[in-house]
Amino acid sequence: MGATMLFSSSIRARAHQIWMLSKEEKPQSRRTPGSSAQDSMWLRRELRSPASKCQLSKTSATKLPRLRTLKTPWNRLHVQVPLLAEVYGIEGNIFRLKINEETPLKPRYEVPDVLTSKPSTVRLTSCSGDTGSLVLADGKGDLKCHITANPFKVDLVSEEEVVMSINSLGQLYFEHLQNPLMQRATKENEDTSVDTTQENQDELCLWEEKFENFVDVKVNGPASIGLDFSLHGFEHLYGIPQHAESHQLKNTGDGDAYRLYNLDVYGYKIHDKMGIYGSVPYLLAHKLGRTLGIFWLNASETLVEISTEPAVKYTLTQMGPVAAKQKVESRTDVRWMSESGIIDVFLLTGPTPSDVFRQYSYLTGTQAMPPLFSLGYHQCRWNYEDEQDVKAVDAGFDEHDIPYDVMWLDIEHTEGKRYFTWDKKRFPNPKRMQELLRSKKRKLVVISDPHIKVDPNYSVYAKAKEQGFFVRNHDGGDFEGVCWPGLSSYLDFTNPKVREWYSSLFAFSVYQGSTDILHVWNDMNEPSVFRGPELTMQKNAIHHGNWEHRELHNIYGFYQQMATAEGLIQRSKGKERPFVLTRSFFAGSQKYGAVWTGDNTAEWSYLKISVPMLLTLSITGISFCGADIGGFIGNPEAELLVRWYQAGAYQPFFRSHATKNTRRREPWLFGEKHTQLIREAIRERYALLPYWYSLFYFAHVASQPVMRPLWIEFPGELETFGVEDEYMLGSALLVHPVTEPKATVVDVFLPGSNEVWFDSKTFSHWKGACTVKIPVSLDTIPVFQRGGSVVPIKTTIGKSTGCMTDSPYGLRVALSTKGSAVGEVYLDDGHSFQYLHQKQFLHRKFSFSSGVLINSCADERGRYPSKCVVEQIFVLGLKKQPSSVTAHSSDGKAQPVAFTYCAKTSTLSLEKLSLNIGADWKVHIQ
Structure with a gap:
């Protein structure tokens, strides 16, 4: 269930468009050498802040607040257009805010087909409310929306802490659709008493924009929308692809907004915010203890402005003899602006990165299972x-x-x-x-x-x-x-x-x-x-x-x-x-x-x-x-x-x-x-x-993402938040590609004060929470396995994946500082939907503790006959040579296993095994 409110608006953006024309009459295609993003025609849009603010009208305390804006002249007309705001609670700690004209001249575009289905709403309970505000809570009561009418503002509150504010900067705007006859009548009835400023003329020109031989006629006039979000305590934002930019989003200056507008750009420019082939209007904000997401569901040209105010340890609250010091937390303001459509935004409240990923996939779907x-x-x-x-x-x-x-x-x-x-x-x-x-x-x-x-x-x-x-x-x-x-x-x-x-x-x-x-x-x-x-x-x-x-x-x-x-x-x-x-x-x-x-x-x-x-x-x-x-x-x-x-x-x-x-x-x-x-x-x-x-x-x-920035796996370590030259594959492998010519050494940051990391080739190991200088030659790419993980591999390589279906497995077991490790493997036929419809799959779990490696079932629903065996096991970080190794099948039979131990690298190698990947078994190391 959701809550609705009605307010009137004549707020609109003055959308001045600056066209940078191509130098050549015929634009170069993406495959023509020498062309670049700068040779194409680029649209840059400056969207000003609204000139008016919301004020509250008289309403009953038992009703939702009704908002309206001061009348503002535009095109010599005094207009008030009611806007309808709706707030919904959605399963999984998601809030949805929609703002649209209550009765537009014609329907405004609402993006279809992206959401996997109509999200299931949850009942929002009114905790308190008066003529000027309303407090809505989800069923659990740990998340609340504080909605204020004058001025219009929404605060998202978690455990009594405001984590996000909407329209706290008053940058909500909504250009309403207009009848072209109104414009014509206005122009025809002009007289000397009417203001004819250049600004009004510019606005009239927005109905019909010309550049080179193209004319963009807007039948119902400009219809842009925008809204600001303030993220309290957040300095690190990520997302809104696609740009050839850093992973962490940067502050934007005048005319430097991130642009989401899909374009064919040949040889795109690096460190540019203008956007290239794809657009995902979704960003994540992360700080110690919480991750949030904002999903702006709009498919028109969109700009995103970002402004971060870093934390100040102390600031004076006032001057004079009674001055007091107060800690000021960081804040990042994000302003979304789209050319048309409605405001339809989902607030993903986390609190963990995994929660945000799950919330977003609930809305838009998960990654398709590839062949x-x-x-x-x-x-x-x-x-x-x-x-x-x-x-x-x-x-x-x-x-x-x-x-x-x-x-x-x-x-x-x-x-x-x-x-x-x-x-x-x-x-x-x-x-x-x-x-x-x-x-x-x-x-x-x-x-x-x-x-x-x-x-x-x-x-x-x-x-x-x-x-x-x-x-x-x-x-x-x-x-x-x-x-x-x-x-x-x-x-x-x-x-x-x-x-x-x-x-x-x-x-x-x-x-x-x-x-x-x-x-x-x-x-x-x-x-x-x-x-x-x-x-x-x-x-x-x-x-x-x-x-x-x-x-x-x-x-x-x-x-x-x-x-x-x-x-x-x-x-x-x-x-x-x-x-x-x-x-x-x-x-x-x-x-x-x-x-x-x-x-x-x-x-x-x-x-x-x-x-x-x-x-x-x-x-x-x-x-x-x-x-x-x-x-x-x-x-x-x-x-x-x-x-x-x-x-x-x-x-x-x-x-x-x-x-x-x-x-x-x-x-x-x-x-x-x-x-x-x-x-x-x-x-x-x-x-x-x-x-x-x-x-x-x-x-x-x-x-869960396959390729992960370090902050996903180590969300409580500030040092990881800005790292973008290395990454995790799943939770087990850390990869640092060599991206400089003639490199002989690479500085690799190994996160986690309680972690141990193993070089995947040399088996050397380091404790975490430090930067290590790794020597590299042309045959080296630094890859590290995290202590406490088990990574499944194939021991025999074929001409193609299809030639390796029945080839043996190996297990790379890297022990944690406590001498334990866990991992999983999933397999099915690799090409059909039988894993989904008939549950034809195997999902196995490997765990190592107290000298015993166990292969057990991770999902009892799966059934898939596999001929594959585990023929090789490497154990990294085993501190002493074992006296014996035995393999135990599910029927209780035990067989001795030949092994090799290297004291220099603390590595145990078990070869020539024949342990079925899909059966329960144990390997005892004594």
């Missing part, structure tokens, strides 16, 4: 030329004993950039090519973009046009823009019928030449329009339901990935998990597949910035993310390429990719020394696949 092959290595470039090229590259991996799982084909595989077709000269027999890959248990991924070539003889275009499935221009015809095929129309994925039809195109009977090993890559879906404003679609293009593109721009790519994933599921009659990579994304995209960081450059700085970019994606729900190995643009030197492979092997999505005018860079083309180093990096990825797969299962069922 196992997609966690292997992917080989891509624009473009592998033909079937013979694919065959030769595939053979090269086998010849050089390098595992890989997926071959990728970019736009040149199609017939003239017509998606769902094959170039008959280059790929005359695509099924034969796929059968070659299938014979090695490998897969194929092909590209499918949202733009459709304008060609009446192209069946996809003809059918879509016949059924009215394209986005329309403001005159009512099909929107046409230029992209890879030339003149193109754009499928309106916001229309459920279009998504249903698009999904049907992946059926084997329709997509000729495709097989069940073919998966899909959605690119250019911001959407990219080469001659459009900022290389995208005009904001007044029309979508299903007569919604303008401005309302939903940031969610367009989300809908294409949704339709693609559903198409791959449908073609298997609901049996097989899809793999879909998308460049454009929104909140909830994690439900449909993977994301990558787009058109990066082969420079050390892009390798370095990839770590905070991926950390930010990970904590905002998108665990399946990665950056193109080697850099999409340019030619990496051998050292940089090796370092990028080493880093990528420890990041969730592991793909090499390059633009077509770069030199070929298959792993064996840089000399035997570098081939060996790349081989080792990729093979280490495959050895860790059981751990990777288990982490993705936990992300899928429990909302």
Whole structure:
């Protein structure tokens, strides 16, 4: 249940738009070398604070407060527009605030399809209330909303502490929709007594904005919204991807707000807040003892301003002889501003990071469980030329004993950039090519973009046009823009019928030449329009339901990935998990597949910035993310390429990719020394696949990020809050990629005063809460296993993940300072939904204590027959050599186990075991 209140507003933002025009008449595409974000047309929006404040009207004490604002002249009219505010309590310590016009001229856009379902509300109890305020509490009573009417303000209170305030700065604004006839009448009735200031003229111009040859007509005038949030005691904020920026959000100055507006940006600029391919309007705030989240559900262009006031130990409360000292805590003010829509914001109250992750996934869904092959290595470039090229590259991996799982084909595989077709000269027999890959248990991924070539003889275009499935221009015809095929129309994925039809195109009977090993890559879906404003679609293009593109721009790519994933599921009659990579994304995209960081450059700085970019994606729900190995643009030197492979092997999505005018860079083309180093990096990825797969299962069922900043695992250690050059994989592994050329030493921070950390290669160990200088050579990437953890591995590496299904397991047991360790492993068939529908899975738990390692069932619901055995166990941190080791099966039988102990590294090695992974057993070390 929620609470509502009504207040009137003539508050509006004066939205002055400054257009920086492209230097060239034809904007450069993302794949044209030399172009950059600065060559595109950028929109910058300055949103001023409202000129009026709320005042309370007379109401009964038994009713919710009714608010209104002072009348403010605008366009020479005195207007008062009632706004309706609603506050809801949602299961799991979530509050929702919605503000909309009570009776708008026409409905304002409310983002659909992102929320997994209608959130279950909880009853909010009125604790106290009078004519000016209201206190609402959830059922437990430990969270309260204090709502004040004059001025309008909401305080979120936990255990009598105000942790968040809304509109405490009075920056709520809401530009109401207006009848264009009112504007016309006003202009026609002007006389000399009417104020004709430049500001009024500027506001009138906002109805019809011009830049170059584009005219953006706003039929009902500007309709922007905004609201401020004050986070008390918080200095560290994270989130709102996608930007090539630091993990911790920075203070913003004039004109320096974080922008959320999905754009095709070739070779994006590092440390820039303008935004690139995707948008997730969600941030997290963290301090000692509490984590909060703010999810701003709006798909229009959005800006976020951040201002942090650090803590002051003491300040004088007044001057003079009675002056007193008072401690002043830190505070961060966050201002959200969107071009249109309504205010619809979710407050995630934590209190722990895990709680916030769970609350966000309750709203938008968890990471889709990926097929196992997609966690292997992917080989891509624009473009592998033909079937013979694919065959030769595939053979090269086998010849050089390098595992890989997926071959990728970019736009040149199609017939003239017509998606769902094959170039008959280059790929005359695509099924034969796929059968070659299938014979090695490998897969194929092909590209499918949202733009459709304008060609009446192209069946996809003809059918879509016949059924009215394209986005329309403001005159009512099909929107046409230029992209890879030339003149193109754009499928309106916001229309459920279009998504249903698009999904049907992946059926084997329709997509000729495709097989069940073919998966899909959605690119250019911001959407990219080469001659459009900022290389995208005009904001007044029309979508299903007569919604303008401005309302939903940031969610367009989300809908294409949704339709693609559903198409791959449908073609298997609901049996097989899809793999879909998308460049454009929104909140909830994690439900449909993977994301990558787009058109990066082969420079050390892009390798370095990839770590905070991926950390930010990970904590905002998108665990399946990665950056193109080697850099999409340019030619990496051998050292940089090796370092990028080493880093990528420890990041969730592991793909090499390059633009077509770069030199070929298959792993064996840089000399035997570098081939060996790349081989080792990729093979280490495959050895860790059981751990990777288990982490993705936990992300899928429990909302825990796969790749984690240190502050997630160590939320009570201030030293971790700003670290972004190293990270955790799950809770067991700490990774510090080498991102500087010719590095010989790396400073690694090992957190946790009660922790012990083991070097994964040398088995050397260090106590936590210190920075360690780790020597590195080109064959070294610092990776540490946390004491108290058990990491499952594969001991035999095959050509691909599919070739390793029955290969043996090993366990890396790293003991804590107390001599104990725990870990888990999850396995299933790796490709179907049987784990979900038929509970065909194994979830096992490993625990080590008092010299006994136990394998037990972690989830009794699961049943999956596995032939796999644990053949190897390493125990790190065992302080003395054992006298004997025995293995005990569930039936009580005991067998002696041969072992090797190294006193120098305190490591016990058990080899040639044959312990079934799915059975209960114990290993006694005495």
